[in-house]
Amino acid sequence: MDRGMLLDLAFLILLVGLAALGAWRGAIPSGSGLLAMIAGYAGAIVAASLGAGWVAETLVVSPWIAPAIAGTIGFAVAYLVASAAGDVAVAWDRARVELGGRGAVDRGFGGLFGLARGALLVVLLAIGTSWLDAARDLGVVEGLSGVPETDGSSVARASGDLVEAAVSTALADAGPAAEVAARITARPGRTLGSMQGLLEDERFSGLFEDAMVWTLIQNGSIDYAMNRASVRSIVNDPEMRGRFADLGLVGEAAREDPAAFREAISGVLAEVGPRVARLHQDEELKALATDPEIVELVQAGDTLALMGHPRIQRIVARLSSDL
Structure with a gap:
């Protein structure tokens, strides 16, 4: 089995594991985690479209890779803020469960939310692995020999297609530069x-x-x-x-x-x-x-x-x- 297939298998195990964890935790904890991931992706898109110029100027990086850096910062900030807000709902749910326990519907929705959260996390990890793979191949960072090749990964290709479409849409007004930035972000x-x-x-x-x-x-x-x-x-x-x-x-x-x-x-x-x-x-x-x-x-x-x-x-x- 090549490294691309091993990477796909790892992503599949992660997906199944998060679905099972979501069913065990219940709907509200899993749903709050899903909303935090969605908020993170939304923050990444907004930051990539509005903050790329600031990142290029402040961090002195190329305008071609600035959207990827801005998107990463936007994801982290939005995810942390949404997670903090979700902690309030999780605390309420914990008190509720102590009184009545979890039912089948609660666990069923928890599993669905966990599966959706896992899918978003897999996309993020697949793109991150693609960047590490690129850094190794281009000789930018040493010590990455253990990073799997993403060229043979079906999940990495599908994630790249999804991210490329999202970045292209977010930067639609940027002209030809938008397509190049989208390709770099999705398939570095x-x-x-x-x-x-x-x-x-x-x-x-x-x-x-x-x-x-x-x-x-x-x-x-x-x-x-x-x-x-x-x-x-x-x-x-x-x-x-x-x-x-x-x-x-x-x-x-x-x-x-x-x-x-x-x-x-x-x-x-x-x-x-x-x-x-x-x-x-x-x-x-x-x-x-x-x-x-x-x-x-x-x-x-x-x-x-x-x-x-x-x-x-x-x-x-x-x-x-x-x-």
Whole structure:
């Protein structure tokens, strides 16, 4: 049995255990725990949508991962507050049970609430495990060799789909950046790996060095720009198309179909090309090439440190505000 299946088995045991615990504790204690979990998730969504900018600025982290950090903080605060409020109801229920005991209906609802609470907890743990898995694979944190691979876990995939949909909805007004943030939050290993591979690929850097591409885009000549060799080298490469799809910049159909990828990228360039072209002429962006600290990070392949660098963040924030 591989680690992904073992992880699914552990989640199943947790789910059954919490359902049994809910039946033993009764409806009100289990229900208060469920409400605390729901409040935590609601707090996470609100914090991710409203507090990501503050987190990025205060903690000096990349705008791409700020929603995940803000959501974690929001979850913790909302969960603790709701749990404290639920303690009042639990104390009342304890006094009631001492007088009359628990009936079958009480325990039945307790089991259902425990099952629902377990499902929410499993989603949280699956996403947390995905982040630990990503931290290990990207070499950000040492000593995580025992963390199971989440790629083979059906529960982790389903949890990622759920969280991605929630974050995308919460950040719906953020434009293309919302899809990238949602992918990073829900599937950090795959998404950050694709981002790192994209940034380190010579074809991607060659695209930005091709001044003619951006001149054509700025003049509205998208078809001519798409026929440049620097663009075709990306369009015709399955690995590059896959990286764009992993980031949510193009649809899944474009992963395997060069024509669909070309059409999707053409639409994106027509919309954001002029803004990116202005950044291409930006003096601060040009100065990055001579910044010793930036050059050292690029040579070391430290993508996460680059994403968190203040100068990179200013440029990303400027681009995101235009999208």
